[in-house]
Amino acid sequence: MGDLLRRTREEKGLLLEQVEQETRIRVQFLQALEEEDYDRLPAPVYVKGFLRNYAAYLGLDPQEVLSLCQEAETIAPAVAAPAMLDEPLEPVTIRRSWQVLVLVSAIVVVLALWAYQRYYGGTLPFTRAVATPTAVPTTTPTSVPASPTVPPTVAPSPTRTLRPTATPTVVGLHLSIEIIDQRSWLLVLADGERVFAGILEPGAKDSWTANERMVLRSGNAGAVRVTLNGQDLGLFGEAGQVLEQEWTMPGVPTRTPVPTTAT
Numbered sequence: 001m002g003d004l005l006r007r008t009r010e011e012k013g014l015l016l017e018q019v020e021q022e023t024r025i026r027v028q029f030l031q032a033l034e035e036e037d038y039d040r041l042p043a044p045v046y047v048k049g050f051l052r053n054y055a056a057y058l059g060l061d062p063q064e065v066l067s068l069c070q071e072a073e074t075i076a077p078a079v080a081a082p083a084m085l086d087e088p089l090e091p092v093t094i095r096r097s098w099q100v101l102v103l104v105s106a107i108v109v110v111l112a113l114w115a116y117q118r119y120y121g122g123t124l125p126f127t128r129a130v131a132t133p134t135a136v137p138t139t140t141p142t143s144v145p146a147s148p149t150v151p152p153t154v155a156p157s158p159t160r161t162l163r164p165t166a167t168p169t170v171v172g173l174h175l176s177i178e179i180i181d182q183r184s185w186l187l188v189l190a191d192g193e194r195v196f197a198g199i200l201e202p203g204a205k206d207s208w209t210a211n212e213r214m215v216l217r218s219g220n221a222g223a224v225r226v227t228l229n230g231q232d233l234g235l236f237g238e239a240g241q242v243l244e245q246e247w248t249m250p251g252v253p254t255r256t257p258v259p260t261t262a263t
Helices: 002-011 016-023 027-035 043-056 064-067 089-120
Strands: 171-179 184-188 193-200 207-210 214-218 224-228 232-235 241-248
Touching: 002 027, 016 064, 027 043, 043 064, 064 089, 171 184, 171 214, 171 232, 171 241, 184 207, 184 232, 193 207, 193 232, 207 232
Parallel strands: none
Antiparallel strands: 171 207, 171 224, 184 193, 184 214, 214 241, 224 232
């Protein structure tokens, strides 16, 4: 019987794997039928079903194949594995479902522990012991005659003598100039000595110091801003005007520009 099955399959050029896909009979059972190894086969009722399907698939007469299997009725019953490929998938599915259930349960437990620790501080509830206050004996105070209150002696504060603020004495003459928006020619004399002579551009600043006398001459008085000893005297004159001014100690006289003839 086994040789007939194997020979017919090989003549058709079929592999056991191909037969398995078409008949849904496992390769191990097909090989056991061809080798007539009944110890590897399930119960006889499954063996007969295998033979019918395999023979019909190969184009053989199923009844003739069954008649050749003289031991088909005498095979000892065994714990049969399911014959079809679809049937063994159920235990696998159940096992996987069980594994998923265990995994989900573990996740739920972990989340529950995490939530408990977060909201309750990770400590188990406990009963706080409340101490019973011990009664403290009270004593009635004995009245003591009050001593007369003596007002504190306030020492008279010393009278502060206000001294007049000394007016700072201006020592010397300090002249500062700033060229505003046009260039100007300047001549500066300090105590009779020429300390500057030249043309300054807009934005230029300079200063000089004299002990007794300071003279300033400008070829464009409206472009020169003058400051003497910290006092802003404003513009030296009119734009394009040639002026000369002299300051002497001990005070700063009112500025009286002296027009000069441009040379």
